[in-house]
Amino acid sequence: METIAVVGAGFSGAVIARQLAEHGYRVKVVDARPHLAGNCHTERDDKTGVMVHRYGPHIFHTDNEKVWDYLNQFTEFMPFTNRVKTTSGGKVFSLPVNLLTINQFFGKTFSPTEAREFIETQADLSIENPQTFEEQALRFVGKDLYEAFFKGYTEKQWGCSPTQLPASILKRLPVRFNYDDNYFFHKYQGMPKEGYTAIVEKILDHPAISVSLNTQFKRSDTGNYDHVFYSGPVDAYFDHQYGRLGYRTLDFEEIRADGDYQGCAVMNYGDATVPYTRITEHRYFSPWEEHTKTICFAEYSRECGPDDIPYYPIRLTEEQAMLSQYVELAREEPGVSFVGRLGTYRYLDMDVTIAEAMEAADRFLSLQRDEAKIPAFFVEPI
Structure with missing residues (x-):
């Protein structure tokens, strides 16, 4: 039985691991963090009981029925409509x-x-x-x-x-000439009843999958496996040989209060004089639950440093040139495919991440049957 390494226990890694395990592969999933689900990680706040999106809110929305049906095997989605407000010039408006x-x-x-x-x-x-x-x-x-x-x-x-x-x-960002204030326009929208981490746990719950958290994967580990799916930062895999690709990261200022703090899930702040971009109140992401206390987070965006968690790839001219160098290195690296937001250095919504992971696993299985070469990228990053 061939052994596959999947680096990263977010949606990209979990979906690929599950599909390969169901087709007879033994899969080892490793993640440097102490928890599953990557930046989608959710957990109960011990003081309020609120389900907190630890790395900022994630609202599921898609028109991809295949992805929607796939996730519904592992969770119950509850109705949720993202209705964003914004404060600008001392007044509140709808977005x-x-x-x-x-x-x-x-x-x-x-x-x-x-x-x-x-x-x-x-x-x-x-x-x-x-x-x-x-x-x-x-x-x-x-x-x-x-x-x-x-x-x-x-x-x-x-x-x-x-x-x-x-x-x-x-x-x-759409502009609408009616009173529709649903931030998204996709057919399927909702929140997983038990959070996103519970979904990833269930996806990875397979006898052929083993998971190691708090585990760093090094380039030198690649030779221990028949193939590696790497969903970490592509520049980190090559020890930042050409420099660090640019990301924005987020800092979160915790706000606790009794009752209701701001009356909505997301309040943007459009004025440049306000240092944070938005405040999110997480009790509103689970409107089917009742809580007497609340927890919110003010978000501050800044340049991502070496020890920070990368959120948004910048992809301006300088980064595009550097990315091209890493893409060429990746194409020459035997036995490794780079996947997901970090592996391809692209901004991806959750549904696109899952769809691409499903397609990557399908293509891998097909190419393996044909004894054909497995590509470094299943989706071109440039």
């Missing part, structure tokens, strides 16, 4: 920008058609092909909404001017 936001902000009572026509007058139509985040915002919502809701928040989140960020980042 994403919708008809209520527009009417509140401009003191109007527009109909959908009137609002659309009005925003067209605000937009900078001279920008025909937006290249940067700022150009994208100015082209589609205009200067006032951009500066109120996006500019300061983005500067805090990414640590640079929106003129340095690609337009594609803002394309994730």
